[in-house]
Amino acid sequence: MELSSPRFKAVTISAGFSFWFFIIANTLDFFTIELFAIFVGSLVTITQILAIRVSKILDSFAIFNTKIFLSIFFLGLISLYGIFFRALRIDLLRLKKNNDSYWLDIEIDNQRIEKQY
Numbered sequence: 001m002e003l004s005s006p007r008f009k010a011v012t013i014s015a016g017f018s019f020w021f022f023i024i025a026n027t028l029d030f031f032t033i034e035l036f037a038i039f040v041g042s043l044v045t046i047t048q049i050l051a052i053r054v055s056k057i058l059d060s061f062a063i064f065n066t067k068i069f070l071s072i073f074f075l076g077l078i079s080l081y082g083i084f085f086r087a088l089r090i091d092l093l094r095l096k097k098n099n100d101s102y103w104l105d106i107e108i109d110n111q112r113i114e115k116q117y
Contacts, residue, residue, distance in 0.1 A: 005057070006052045009051065009058040010058060011044070011048075012062060013061050014043050014047050016065040018036075018039065018040045034045060
């Protein structure tokens with residue numbers, strides 16, 4: 001972001017704040033299209049007008065927003081994998097042999113793999 005133009009930084013910050021406004025407003029049950037349009041319009045206008053003056057602040061907001069978004073995204077993704085693997089009884093580490101597990105059986109004969117399903 002440090003090499004980007006201040007106008008582009010302002011657009012990305014506006015998009016990030018609009019995303020968080022949408023999520024928080026929906027969570028608190030006061031989201032309306034009109035309120036969202038007013039928020040986005042005023043935010044884009046203010047950030048575009050002040051883009052050159054607050055370019056360094058926009059960098060720090062972008063870094064902060066990206067860290068929060070990516071951490072929430074990866075935590076959600078890892079949680080979904082954990083839920084799916086638990087539901088499908090998949091043992092990734094093959095710690096124990098289960099009859100009801102979906103891991104494939106491998107037969108080893110003379111130091112090579114004979115068949116794998």
